[in-house]
Amino acid sequence: MKTVVAFTGNKVSVLCGDARGGKIRVEKLIRVSFPIGCVMNGVVTDTEAFCEGIRAAWKENRLPKSGVILSVDGNHVTVKKTQLPRANRKRTGEMLAYDFQDTNAGGPDWVYGSMDLGPAAPQGTALPSAAGEKDKAPGEERELLAATAEKAYVMELAEAFAQAGVKLGSVVASRFSMIRLLPYLEEIKSGSCILESLDGEVLSTVLVENGKYLNFTSSRVFSDHGTPSFGGEVARTVSQLLQFQSMLKSENRATDVYCLGFSKEDFDVSAEQIGLLGLNTSVLGESPSVVIHGGSIRECFDHVGALALGKDEGNLYREIASSDERNKKRDAFLLKLLPLLLLVAVFTVISSSMIAGNTAKERKVEELNAYLTNADNVAKEQAYNDYLAGSAKFNAMLAAATQMKEAIDSYPRAVSALDSIIINAGVGIVDVSIQSFDAASGQLSFTATGQGAERLNEFVEALQNTGIFLNVTYSGYNLIESTGIYNVNVSCVLSAAAGR
DSSP: OEEEEEEETTEEEEEEEEEETTEEEEEEEEEEOOOTTSEETTEESOHHHHHHHHHHHHHHHTOOSSSEEEEEOSTTEEEEEEEEEOOOHHHHHHHHHHHGGGGTOOSTTEEEEEEEEEEOOOTTSOOOSSTTOOOOSTTOEEEEEEEEEEHHHHHHHHHHHHHTTOOEEEEEEHHHHHHHHGGGOTTTTTSOEEEEEEETTEEEEEEEETTEEEEEEEEEOOSOTTSHHHHHHHHHHHHHHHHHHHHTTOSSOOOEEEEESOOHHHHHHHHHHHHTTTOEEEEOOOOTTEEETTSOHHHHTTTGGGGGOOTTTTOSSHHHHHHHHHHHHHHHHHHHHHHHHHHHHHHHHHHHHHHHHHHHHHHHHHHHHHHHTOHHHHHHHHHHHHHHHHHHHHHHHHHHHHHHHHHHHTSOOOOHHHHHHHHHHTTTTOEEEEEEEETTTTEEEEEEEESOGGGHHHHHHHHHHTSOEEEEEEEEEEEETTTTEEEEEEEEEEOTTTTO
16 A cells, blocks of 8 residues: 655645556545645645644554655646657656756756656657557657656655655655546546646646647636636636647547536636537546545545556656665665774784884894703703602602592591490390401491390390491391390491591
């Protein structure tokens, strides 16, 4: 969907829609409110108020903020029909600059836009019926609708929108928009006629031949509305275009006049005067090919055709936008290149410093080499290396001794204090006799004798509670019948900390 901002006199409106399938559809028609005099004749006279109004309209309607088309009228844009050989865009611009010299509009401070109207026709021959028909032959003469404006004027418009947060994609003269609309109007798209559009006091007159745009005039009506003199002024504009058509020796003279934007009184007095010229006059009806939600074709006749314009057709802003884009790319490239340039500059300074100090460093290196090869210094180095070798042997012996000590400390010690702990654990239960101790495994074996077999488990539990054993095992108990005493063999593994 495209967004078109329309400048008409001191009014601004926004059209949101598209042109597809042989129809122009305006989904939304927004009338932007501004203080009186904010926009006049295609010029923004109060930028602050303008931006405030645009921001409010964009926020309320959630409109896109880029690629917006501006359709303007006013005397800041010069439009003419011309014939030029088919050429590429650059060459066409050069030819237009030369072609507009008669209007004092040539040179680098001006921008140009054009729209192809089809192959040029010799005088006295019928024109092609399809508006915008193109001949592909290179160098073939073609008819163009061309426009020019001062670059500063177009940039001021773009900057005003930019301040409001909206980026323009195209600036076109309303004439281009109007002509693109013609093929969508039922009464006009294939006939030869004159279209009169009245907006307040401004009267726009379009001459169409076989559905193709032929000429255009715009004038201000000074007579009072609804008076015979008003009708006379309207009829004079029709007469002027008829004379133009006669000069071309056309065989398809206009036979009808269609009016748009006329009150009943204005239409009646105009139809009466036009009838004296032998033409039929009627009101331009709504076209099924132009659907405008929330409005009528009368409100946006001059601008709704902008939705049907091709890419860059009549675009006065294209050259400026392209230049801005090139500048942005150049700036981005320079920003990427800047660190490299700074690095080169730093390395240049460093290189200069290194070169300046190179001789001094070479002398320093020679002094160091002389010191290292001196006989006394070589002897001192050998003595130092011998000392290091002896120190390494001593460190190895110390490490071995430390390892041995750690190994010894990892075994328990079967000292006499352990005997007391074991004997005390059996007091009142058994008598203990130490049998053996294996230092490698930490296993301590002893025999316990006692009269009450039922209490032997108490002794084993007491041994476990001493905390000096990793585990305690026993082989059961035996009764010695001759003495009536029980005997039990106990085997324990001492913990590493036992006896310390």
